Amino acid sequence: MNANPNHIKLVAVDIDGTFMRTDYTYDIPRFKAALARMTKVGCEFVVASGNQYYQLRSHFPGYDHELSFVAENGALVKAHDQLLFSANISREAVEKTLELLKMHPETKTVMCGLKSAYCQRGTVSAEFFEAMKKYCHRLQWVDDFAEVDDEILKFTPTVPAEKTAYYTELFQEQLNGALVPTSSGNGEIDLIIPDCHKASGLERLVQHWGITPEQCVAFGDGNNDLEMLSYCGRGYAMTNAEQNVKDAADAVCPTNDEDGVLVTLDQLFPES
Missing domain, CATH: 3.30.1240.10 (Hypothetical Protein, Haloacid Dehalogenase-like Hydrolase; Chain: A; domain 2)
Structure with a gap:
């Protein structure tokens, strides 16, 4: 995949063990700066997690509407404030x-x-x-x-x-x-529900925005990230990920406690 930011239209990140440090913090100013650069080139930021939507949203107070969410391992998908999908178990x-x-x-x-x-x-x-x-x-x-x-x-x-x-x-x-x-x-x-996972959630967003999987980048550390890492044009496993996740990824980035996602975003979307 071309690392030119103009070719990347979606970045999806897991939360626990990936985007958030172990103490459940992240470098907010650094992330906001990266998000601004991504937005400038038309790239969407997607939080993709097994956690509840309301919990995920709380990590981005005041600007959660700028992001999109694949919550509950793909059972709930929101494109900004628009609900695209919610699973309904029979x-x-x-x-x-x-x-x-x-x-x-x-x-x-x-x-x-x-x-x-x-x-x-x-x-x-x-x-x-x-x-x-x-x-x-x-x-x-x-x-x-x-x-x-x-x-x-x-x-x-x-x-x-x-x-x-x-x-x-x-x-x-x-x-x-x-x-x-x-x-x-x-x-x-x-x-x-069958065929409901993070990758299926991303697929809904990809279709909604008229982009391709090849234009997507994903970050993860666990087994529930495997489909997402395979689906996206480029998948990054965290250094702290399990070995089978690293094997499924295209590249490995620093640990969550070393701000591995932000380090990589700074490389993919450098300051002009």
Whole structure:
């Protein structure tokens, strides 16, 4: 891919372990300067994450409307302030998933909806609820998942980290295509509708803006970034990424704590 900024029309970044440092900060002035240079040459900046839209938006106060979002691992897509897509899991698939999760009480589940995310009383601790607020700024307690009135975008069960592969395989087998598991690290597994991932979200934006995948650049560090890194004309893995992610990428950039995304954006979109 040509590194000339005039040829890059979309830059997509994962958040945790990629754009944000470990302490959940980033160099705001440096990013705003890079964003201004990108905007000048007609390049869109897309935040692509498994996290909730409201959480992602909060990292860019006052200028979130300048950005676009692929949230909930592709289950929600916004082009600036325009909602392009929201997944709506069928009632049948919701019920099937709830029954399966009930059979495995060691799983701690967040059910993610369009209006809010939800935890069911009696299944997770108050500490877990508070910890999940880091990723879901709109999070509510409910007595019964089955009674929630919302469009359900995905489920996120947290499992013992050492059992991630076991549960990923179990969900794949038991849900039989109704929902598909994708691991986002730390024992968190997203259950999403088939063919719904970060790359499918980017595809919606690409079509919306009339550009091509070859004109896109992506940054990521985890397994849920693999489709996105492959889809885009150029994919960067962070130095802190897992080896299989580095293998799937075209290049490796510095770690998230070394501002690897911003370092690379400064190279791709240099000051004139």
